[in-house]
Amino acid sequence: MRKIARVFASFAVMAASASLSEFKDNEHIRNIGISAHIDSGKTTLTERILFYTGKLSEMHEVRGKDGVGATMDFMELERQRGITIQSAATYTEWKDININIIDTPGHVDFTVEVERALRVLDGAVLVLCAVGGVQSQTFTVNRQMMRYNVPCLAFINKLDRGMSNPERVLSQLRTKLKHNAAFLHLPIGLEDKHEGVIDLVKRKAVYFRGPSGINVVEEEIPSDMVSQTEAKRQELIECVSNVDDILGELFLEEKVPTEEDINAAIRRATIKRDFTPVLLGTALKNKGVQLLLDAVIDFLPNPTEVTNYAIDNSVEAEEDKKVVMNPQRDDTHPFVGLAFKLEAGRFGQLTYIRIYQGSLKKGENIINTRNGKRVKVPRLVRMHADQLEDVEEAFAGDICALFGVECASGDTFVTKGNTEFSMESIFVPDPVISMSIQPADKNSQEKFAKGIGRFTREDPTFTFSYDPESKESIVSGMGELHLDVYAQRMEKEYNCKCVLGKPKVAFRETMLQMCSFDYTHKKQSGGAGQYGKVTGYMEPLPPDDYTKIEFWDNTSGPNVPKQHVPAIEKGFLLACEKGILTGSKVTGVRFVLEDGKHHIVDSSDWAFQQAAEGAVRQVFENSPLTLLEPVMSVEVTAPIEFQGAILGTLQRRHAIIVGQDSTEGYFSLFCEVPLNDMFGYSTELRSNTQGQGEFSMEYSKYCPTLPETQDVMVRAHQESLGIAPKGQQKQKQRKR
CATH class of the missing domain: 3.40.50.300 (P-loop containing nucleotide triphosphate hydrolases)
Incomplete structure (x- = not known):
């Protein structure tokens, strides 16, 4: 009955159409x-x-x-x-x-x-x-x-x-x-x-x-x-x-x-x-x-x-790109708004938008500056939790929502005349944990695909991919709770029960020292051939940039035509998608292109892309690599009599203690622990503190793994590929 009452209350609010112009000024x-x-x-x-x-x-x-x-x-x-x-x-x-x-x-x-x-x-x-x-x-x-x-x-x-x-x-x-x-x-x-x-x-x-x-x-x-x-x-x-x-x-x-x-x-x-x-x-x-x-x-x-800026992408000079938004509540300035959150509503996609300049009316045509598409605003509402109130017009300074407008989180909407504007994008942290996922019932594939499509569109930290090697669907997110919540939402909102596999940490691979490359991709098989040569070097980035990948073009002269440089960058990025240690993504590296050669007939974007991929493989084979893992900032709070036990459990999980605080019988411990070592810690903490301890953690940075962890990960990857470790290969040779 309460649920029915809430629905009726929601429709009652929707029925009252209003205008946000009742607030005369932004003060x-x-x-x-x-x-x-x-x-x-x-x-x-x-x-x-x-x-x-x-x-x-x-x-x-x-x-x-x-x-x-x-x-x-x-x-x-x-x-x-x-x-x-x-x-x-x-x-x-x-x-x-x-x-x-x-x-x-x-x-x-x-x-x-x-x-x-x-x-x-x-x-x-x-x-x-x-x-x-x-x-x-x-x-x-x-x-x-x-x-x-x-x-x-x-x-x-x-x-x-x-x-x-x-x-x-x-x-x-x-x-x-x-x-x-x-x-x-x-x-x-x-x-x-x-x-x-x-x-x-x-x-x-x-x-x-x-x-x-x-x-x-x-x-x-x-x-x-x-x-x-x-x-x-x-x-x-x-x-x-x-x-x-x-x-x-x-x-x-x-x-x-x-x-x-x-x-x-x-x-x-x-x-x-x-x-x-x-x-x-x-x-x-x-x-x-x-x-x-x-x-x-x-x-x-x-x-x-508050001074808000839009970026004018039609201007080349960096100092002239920022355009100050006019916050006055009138329609004399062109409309500019930012879609900052998406949600599936009862009547289609609900897009939350903040208006930074001008006004927006129901039925008005607006332009998405990311893809240039013109869309009509069929319905304009303002929100009270899950209840809606229709409004005819909204002004600068208002936060409202649009129904029936397809877009992505972070898109900028404008009216004609300022289609090159875009608001500053939203910072999105990288996912740190992955799990395999599959519907419990094979007949629920359509519901599963629909739910995954909606959730990945709404939440940029929730990603979905398919691993052709393991033939598993993989979801990635910010933690076990994050992925568990989406699995439960799939069951409750789409009647599609899902099974989550063992958590998989998002490891990364990186270089330890600079390494040069000189690679030629050459293929002659009759007809048009393929030719591309690239020379330069790859180097590791500083620890603060372990999650970044950089490409520098230091070429001069006609040896590598400029129109082929984007293809070289694409080849470098593709080659970094899978490293040779564990198949993890390669990050924290910089590819510096210094020179190369081209053929007036046989060179193409494809040839130079293949040359770049070959150059990266050449570097990986000749340069020492290391495995990186996400490290979490962890805070543990518990009664002070359990301090020794908690310190012992954290040290077994390779924790580095960075601080401690205590007050009136309780202590707080601040440390950094590899995410791979934190699975199951909540159960262990409860048992060690008689249910009185609690902890929280958040992503901090990527750091090199311990040698023993890297050995275990490399061995597991080799076994998954059917490659015997070097020690086992030598034993087989001796037996023969």
Whole structure:
């Protein structure tokens, strides 16, 4: 019945057609994301935000006993697992400001959801657990915010939990994440004694009373906290004065800044990413959320305060390529928008789009600048989780969605006149783990193909390939959970049960030293022949570039015609698809073409492509190679009495310890471990800590494998090809 009610509610929202022009200017809009490490309380916080702003009539929990679940976790799998799997968009109003919100996953396996959300947002709320503090995925989210220059507020959540310590979290913000951060609030009590917060700027104690903490009550500061409040307020003013000239002058002149002076300075510094305001509360116990909403309005930028660029691909000069987008909410400037997320909806493909310039109307024709295709917008909607509201027109600064428009994630849409524009692409990390996959029922091949096609189109970190040697279908992703979730979605959404094979790590091969090549491809068999000669060298790239492949053309003169150089590069890239050690992809190498020869009749693109492939094989046979493996940053947290046991298990998995932290009976261990050695660790950790330990990991880098690991991998590859290892070959010769 609840499911039917949700469907009817969705259609009721769809029936109300509107226009986003009701927001007269961009000063009344905020586009924000909620981001954090897993289990920090993002979805619970978003649920409270929607309740206090009047978007929801009642609140539900992520793991609710009523069976409803949080609004933003609308997928059945999300409610079963109690985690966010895909980002969800919504909108609400607070004090006449329209706030577009994207709730993002916290698990590292779904990091691309955070990546593409932050790419289109103007600000973010970084949620931190008052107990866990800065954790492994917090580093990743922080890097993503830096990559797209997104200003943020920090919200220390879960002050009601045992061993909560906001002072420690603030210290980690400063030392680990290098933020110039300071409290805007002080807690009135912690753990089960948490009652409210003190607003340092207003010098008021704030309590959240009434049903669900809906009444925000300001009172005088408790007498025993007056001196601490003044000290922390002075610390706040000093931190902001260091990065804001106007407040800095008042500070140097020893003038007392007003509340307006402090708030204006915090806003300026936050928008420039020079300062991070730190707010406190507990979303689950309904404290601090309304003050966070006030801070979003007061300190995070509106779309006019963020400079966005499009790249003009028709201009050759690099410095002239960037074109500043005009964020005004009118239709006087040509439309430019970025499709940042795809999703299969009830009525076809749903394409989430951020509008950076101009306006977009229902029924209008727009052009995809990647392929030049002109498409019509049959339907324009804005999202509230899985519910839709039709709109007639959207403007710069809006986040909305299109139905029935085929495209890829990261495509730029424009109107006529600016078809050479493209927005900056979204960073997509490489998959680090692979598994074989096949439908349990051979009659489900059509459903299987349909599901795989949809998922690979929606998620650029989920890839599919077919291995002709093993005759297996291979899926690759960011972790075991990532692939397991898609296998379950295949069963639930397409009624196609799938069987996943043993995890396979994405190993890579690379060179250890520079090696020259001089290769001639020559074939005469009657008629037109083939001739191409290439000379040059290949060299390893630095460790930071182990995942890259580079091609340099250093030729001069007519020996290698320029029209054949792309074919040589293609041959080099094809040859790097499979190395000779384990058949893994070759990366971390640079191919430098210095010279060659051509034949006026027999040379062709195909001949030079074959010559390049032969040159790469020649290098691989003459140069020492090594195997690379993905190394993960791992954080383990457990009671301190299990520290010795955990250290022992990690050392057996070839971990390199990089740091350690401890607080009130718990310790956190930071290390780097090869992904190949991490399988089954969750079970081992639970058994070693009586179920009290937890860990998280994220991809860090590629590093050379240990010699014994390389020997095992090479031997396994040779056996799969039917080639006996050298030692066994010698034994057979002796027997003969």
